[in-house]
Amino acid sequence: MHLKLPDRFIHKISDVRDADLLLIMGTSLTVQPFSSLTGMADRKSCRRVLINLEHVGDLGGRPNDLVLLGDCDATVRELCVALGWERELETTWAETALKTKEKSEEEEAAEEVVAETEKSHKEGEKLDQEVNKIAETLEKRLDLSECQTPPVLSKDTSPTTTTTANASSTTEQVAKETEGWKL
Numbered sequence: 161m162h163l164k165l166p167d168r169f170i171h172k173i174s175d176v177r178d179a180d181l182l183l184i185m186g187t188s189l190t191v192q193p194f195s196s197l198t199g200m201a202d203r204k205s206c207r208r209v210l211i212n213l214e215h216v217g218d219l220g221g222r223p224n225d226l227v228l229l230g231d232c233d234a235t236v237r238e239l240c241v242a243l244g245w246e247r248e249l250e251t252t253w254a255e256t257a258l259k260t261k262e263k264s265e266e267e268e269a270a271e272e273v274v275a276e277t278e279k280s281h282k283e284g285e286k287l288d289q290e291v292n293k294i295a296e297t298l299e300k301r302l303d304l305s306e307c308q309t310p311p312v313l314s315k316d317t318s319p320t321t322t323t324t325a326n327a328s329s330t331t332e333q334v335a336k337e338t339e340g341w342k343l
Contacts, residue, residue, distance in 0.1 A: 176200040177200055177202060179206050180207070181206065183209050184198055184219060185210075185212065189217040199217075203222060204224075207224045207225070207226065210227045211230075212229060215227060236249070
């Protein structure tokens with residue numbers, strides 16, 4: 161499957177060349193075009209900061225690069241505390257957690273709807289099979305043929321006759337008449 165990146169992303173790639181600071185976090189830098197973005201930053205004016213569990217790419221190879229190895233969340237928290245941004249960080253993380261929870265609840269509700277729909281379809285198929293089985297059994301027991309007018313049971317189970325001329329239309333009639341019956 162081939163995914164197309166948004167046009168906005170394509171148009172903003174050139175902004176990397178003008179950046180003063182490039183933060184790279186939680187990545188293996190193996191997926192293109194993202195892995196090539198770090199190399200586009202100006203060598204002299206842009207500080208590149210890697211916050212990651214492991215060293216990746218050419219980060220740390222330039223004199224103004226900074227490599228902070230460790231857990232991304234813990235490292236970002238330490239930086240925010242040092243900069244006096246802890247309250248803003250906690251607020252942002254709480255909002256993100258709430259959105260994630262809401263999304264999860266929406267996904268769970270959607271999954272329930274899908275499950276109920278599938279269950280309903282299976283029950284409908286099972287009911288169709290039962291109706292067909294009843295109709296076939298009735299045809300066999302009543303020895304229906306194209307030559308005779310077959311009797312059909314109504315909901316009150318008293319026999320009636322119809323002018324149906326063949327077994328397939330009798331099956332349809334039986335199916336219709338037994339539609340409201342509980343199995």
